[in-house]
Amino acid sequence: MDLSAYLVLDPGLCAGLGMVETARAAVAGGVGVVQLLHEQAGTAEMIEIGRALRVALEGTGAALVINDVVAAAVALRADGLHIGQGDMAVKKARSAIGPEMLLGLSVENQAHARAVDPHVVDYVGVSPVFGTPTKSDHAPPVGIDGLRRIVEICPVPAVCIGGLGPQHAGDVIGAGAAGLAVVSAVCGRPDPAAAARALGSAIAEARK
């Protein structure tokens, strides 16, 4: 899974174009992972949207990750499941999804990072780097220095999320992150493909 440019879909921000078309455009613009996050959807609706996303992503090489809803991830044979600290025990998630599906875990501080078991978790989402209106109940922002310390501790690759856009690629890649996860930098933009391209270019530039 190429974690460099990681799109987290938000149904509200994607209301204009829709989540499937937003994902299609973002992947055309170079996004490597699409996470379906829909707090209001039950399992059946997650599966229905996930199936449409699967069709849209087919043949692109982009990965489909399901947020929180283990049964939907399993039913869809998704590429990954992403859970937070309060969602469920990581070992329970791993036994539900089996050994092949990638498991992502949110980490919000150094203690969370120290507790990551690399035999169970494949990548972490360090969250949030900056405050963001996209998620109302986020943990205190860790900032770039906090991100660097968390990445140093984590035994698995780290993407980071929260208030990020192309303008932050230099700082977060410099801090050791494997990629940037974004919502509003792509969702709801007039041209999500161009927004994704701008993100990818900034990441490529940061890695030079």
Ligand SMILES: Cc1ncc(COP(=O)(O)OP(=O)(O)O)c(N)n1
């Ligand atoms: C890549 C990535 N990182 C962090 C999160 C946040 O997940 P979580 O803490 O479970 O919060 P919710 O988004 O589920 O409310 C994420 N979704 N993706």
Ligand SMILES: Cc1nc(C(=O)O)sc1CCOP(=O)(O)O
């Ligand atoms: C989905 C999500 N999780 C977060 C966390 O801190 O756990 S912040 C967030 C939303 C990030 O949105 P934007 O890119 O628009 O700032």
Ligand SMILES: [Mg+2]
């Ligand atoms: Mg969650």
